[in-house]
Amino acid sequence: MRAAVVRNFNEDLSIEEVADPPCPDNGVVLEVAACGVCRSDHHGWSGEHPRVKNGSILGHEYCGTVVEAGSRAKYAVGDRLIAPFILACGDCPACRRGVSNTCPDQIAPGFTAPGAYAQYVAVPFDHNLVHLPESLTPALAAGLGCRVTTSWHALTDRAAVQAGEWVAIHGTGGIGLAAALLAKALGAQVVVVDIVAEKLENARRLGADAAVDASQVDAAEAIREITGGGAQVSIEALGIEATTNASIECLAPLGRHVQVGLPTGRTARMNINMNAVYMKNLALYGTRGMPAWKYPSILGLIERGVVDLTPLVTREIALSGASAELKAMNGPTPPGTAVITDFTG
Numbered sequence: 001m002r003a004a005v006v007r008n009f010n011e012d013l014s015i016e017e018v019a020d021p022p023c024p025d026n027g028v029v030l031e032v033a034a035c036g037v038c039r040s041d042h043h044g045w046s047g048e049h050p051r052v053k054n055g056s057i058l059g060h061e062y063c064g065t066v067v068e069a070g071s072r073a074k075y076a077v078g079d080r081l082i083a084p085f086i087l088a089c090g091d092c093p094a095c096r097r098g099v100s101n102t103c104p105d106q107i108a109p110g111f112t113a114p115g116a117y118a119q120y121v122a123v124p125f126d127h128n129l130v131h132l133p134e135s136l137t138p139a140l141a142a143g144l145g146c147r148v149t150t151s152w153h154a155l156t157d158r159a160a161v162q163a164g165e166w167v168a169i170h171g172t173g174g175i176g177l178a179a180a181l182l183a184k185a186l187g188a189q190v191v192v193v194d195i196v197a198e199k200l201e202n203a204r205r206l207g208a209d210a211a212v213d214a215s216q217v218d219a220a221e222a223i224r225e226i227t228g229g230g231a232q233v234s235i236e237a238l239g240i241e242a243t244t245n246a247s248i249e250c251l252a253p254l255g256r257h258v259q260v261g262l263p264t265g266r267t268a269r270m271n272i273n274m275n276a277v278y279m280k281n282l283a284l285y286g287t288r289g290m291p292a293w294k295y296p297s298i299l300g301l302i303e304r305g306v307v308d309l310t311p312l313v314t315r316e317i318a319l320s321g322a323s324a325e326l327k328a329m330n331g332p333t334p335p336g337t338a339v340i341t342d343f344t345g
């Protein structure tokens, strides 16, 4: 099969013919229909992810059609499926408790196994997958594996957002924009923060109630003013120290910060304003992915037309175009995300 392979960090992915993936006994092989290019891929591409090395294949937000099924697979050849980026074992105490996104035996294609920047991807633990609804294009569905589900879980589970609350969102990339659209669907008031004017305008056009340009003003101060004392919930959607502190500092007393952005750097350490956490009695939540059992809640919302996620995907690209997208993430990026839908080009 054709795949985009990591050879040297920070350089173009190498487009190669590699062996087709073997079919796992407890899962399937998918012919990939679409795979998103995510900021988490940038961590792997730049050498910051400990499991990504020479020979790795990135790609963790994908959907496709089953071309081979193992003897213990749940799905059959021909099924069109969406995969979450965390493939949980289904059988450990965490999985049995319904918090399968924390499963210690999880497999994450694109990081701990070959990913979907390729024509085919092996998917073990296929009980995590769900049918791709007819109403969704593969390009849009690909985002459901990562940015949309991650945002959904952050808002509905970790922060437990209530209608009428102010939700601040720091960073309007794939995750941030998804969070803004979903928070609006939950009845919240949304203020978005970025340093790219075009992305702020885009978020405003898509329904954000207010926008703050952090390159021009102190974001936390501006949000406290807009919200009349601070946001109840703040979503950090980038993973750097400046936005994490802005997120903590923009909150009202008793506010909830959710760390959605994957912290950057090899050590992922940050210098955090713990005095604000202490003085304002804040809650800090981490979040990663979504337990697969929550798929019906988000798919239902999309299928009923409560939320329109089509603005999230702005570019459909070929496999050979992924490198340019990753390189572009070294700086501020344009609105929306890119999805690979052509695996021969």
Ligand SMILES: [Zn+2]
Binding pocket: 038, 039, 040, 041, 060, 061, 146, 147
């Ligand atoms: Zn992702």
Ligand SMILES: [Zn+2]
Binding pocket: 088, 089, 090, 091, 092, 093, 094, 095, 100, 103, 104, 105, 106
């Ligand atoms: Zn498990």
